[in-house]
Amino acid sequence: MLDIPELNKLICQQLNKHDLTQCARVNKKWHGNVIPHLWRDINFKWDREENTQVRQKKAFRRVVLEDYLMEQQQQQQGEEHSSMDQHTQGQSSFSLSTLKKYGPWIQTLPTPEHLLLCFNPQRVSTRSLRSSTRQVIEPTALELVRHLYQHCPFFQVPMLPLSTIEEHISDDILKTIEEFVLPRVHTLVLTTHPHNRSELWRLQYMLDRCSSIVELYLNIDISYTEDEKNDNEEEQQQEEHKVWPKLKILSLRKCYDKSQAKVFWPWLWKRCGHVEGLEVGEIGGLVQSLADGMLDHMPKLSDITLGRLYWTHYDLTDKAVATLLSDSRKEWK
Amino acid sequence: MKVTLESSDGQVFTVDKEVAELSVIIKEMLVIEQANQDHPIPLLNVGAVELAKVIEYCEHHRNDPTIDDDEDYDSRKKPIEMDDWDKQFTIVNKEMMFELILAANSMQVKPLLHLGCRYAADIVKRMSPTEIRDLFQIDDDFTPEEQDKIEWEKQWTKL
Incomplete structure (x- = not known):
């Protein structure tokens, strides 16, 4: 070297x-x-042989599990005699826990979904652990995922597909994703169907967490109809006027809103101050709102794609196209 | 147009400007010192033997398209292309090759630098730690416990 x-x-x-x-x-x-x-990139694809992959995943789980248990143990000991510890723990970096040493080097990780699968409790795993940390209750997969995330301050998430309508996404998993993953996401493909106002709030909260987002692809179906809008809400919305600093591309693949107030969309447009590219698929009933949003909140818009996104062709009526384009100030490409 | 280069041990080489410009450093120097090209460009970190070899490489690759972005060389995205000439070129002993890497680095001849690094990587590929230690004559300074711990920490990378 x-x-x-x-x-x-x-x-x-x-x-x-x-x-x-x-x-x-x-x-x-x-x-x-x-x-x-x-330790830069952690993924389990570099070898096609399936057995190897399974073995690697198990081994990675053991490393994280032991690290987790070791930290728990240290915390307990620390509470008992905290001053002694500093002397007895050697100065050598080799005595630090694995993830404390190497976590900061990690830049890419598997998706939360894959990590959860990888960390699922296995029957024999504790037997092969090194230290005296056996005979303890095994943490759940989610606890291990959180432990790993906590030790990876610099990992990046270039692309995250996220669907909240799938059954295996529990509230706890979603919280973990919100806390650790969303702030690092560059490209988010989000599919969600809010059924009431509080689920819509949750969606807004999630999107607010995406502070480094560059490209946002949305499939949103707001399927409740009752109108719970009140004056307070409007005031609150005017107060916080955040713009995603890096968001360049907004893609509305399939977006519907059956609610009367349609409060979500103006909220969304206000955050799109830096958007340059806009893709519109199916947006039943939202055409006028989008046209207003483009005019008022997207001054940097320079590239619009209507109707056809990748291999899918969405139907947009001529009237909708006319509305979107007529309200715009610039000559569109 | 010709450019003259001087190695650290005082030997002077005359090459075509476009050949010398494969070195980012020389290219930049030529821009700065446009008017003053009477004296040779000194290369303080590069000996005559290595410089001759670097020039040989640049002569052969004078018409290659330039790749500016280092990321393009990332082998995980795209393996570095080696033609027969390159393979022939890299048949040298490893000391020479490491000197060449250092020369290519200090002159910023990017394609040669990446070729050399690939060569260096090929040397250690599929070698055991003991073989590597023997080859480079370095000592193992790990305690058995440390070796143990490393073994444990790396288990997830095992093929």
């Missing part, structure tokens, strides 16, 4: 995880050079 970090990076990019592991075991210097690359 060379002493120049950029060159090490170039070399490490050429190596697979297995080769990197071998290099990490050469000596301390090589270990230090290789570790950031070894």
Whole structure:
């Protein structure tokens, strides 16, 4: 290995995880050079052989599980005699827990869904643990996912498909996604069907968490009809006027709103101050709202696609197209 | 147009400007010192042997399209292309190749740098830690406990 970090990076990019592991075991210097690359991307696709993948996932779960249990143990000990600890725990970085050491290097992780599958409790797992941390109640998959997220301050989420209408998304899982994942998402494909005002609030909260969002693809069906709008709400909305700082592309694939007030959409348009590209699929009943939104809140809009998105062709009436385009100020491409 | 380059040990090489410009550093220097090209460009970190080799490489690749973005070299996206000439070119001992990597780095000859790094990566591929230690004559400074711990931490990468 060379002493120049950029060159090490170039070399490490050429190596697979297995080769990197071998290099990490050469000596301390090589270990230090290789570790950031070894832990950079965590996914389980680099080998097509299925058995290997299963084994790797189990092994990864063991690493996270042990780390979790070790931290629990340390916390308990810490409460008992906190001052002693600082002397007895060695100065060497090798005594730190695995994720404390390597978590900050992690840049990509599997999707929350895959992590949950990967971390599902397994029958034999605790037996193969190293330390005296056996004989304890195993944490749930979600607790392990949260533990992992807490130790990865720099991971990125280039793309997240998220559907809240699927059954296996519990409220706790959603909370975890909101807390750790949404603020890092660059591209979000969101499918959701709010059935009442509080579910709509939840949706707004979720979208507000997406502070680094660049591209937003929406399939939203607001399916309740009763109108619970009150004056308070309107005031609140005027107070907070956040704009997504990085959002460049907004795509409304299939969006419907049966509610009378249709409060969600103006709320959405107000956040689109930096949007440059707009894609419109099916937006029954929202055409006028969108046309107003484009005019009032999307000054940077320069590229509009109507009707056809990728391989799907959506029906937009001529009248709808006319409304959307006539209200706009610029010459559209 | 010709450009003259001077190695760290004082040897002077004359090459075509477009050949020398494969080095980002030289290209930038030529822009700055447009008027003053009478004296050779000094390359303080590059010896004559390595410089001759770098020039040989640049001569062969003078007409290649330039790739500016380092990310394009990321092998996970796109493997680095090596033609027969490159393969022939890289048949040198590893000390020479590491010197070449350093030279390519200090002159910023990007394609050669990436070729060299690929070569370096190929050396350690599929080698055990012991083999690597023997090859590079380095000592194992891990305690058995530390080796143990590393083994444990890396289990999820095992093929």
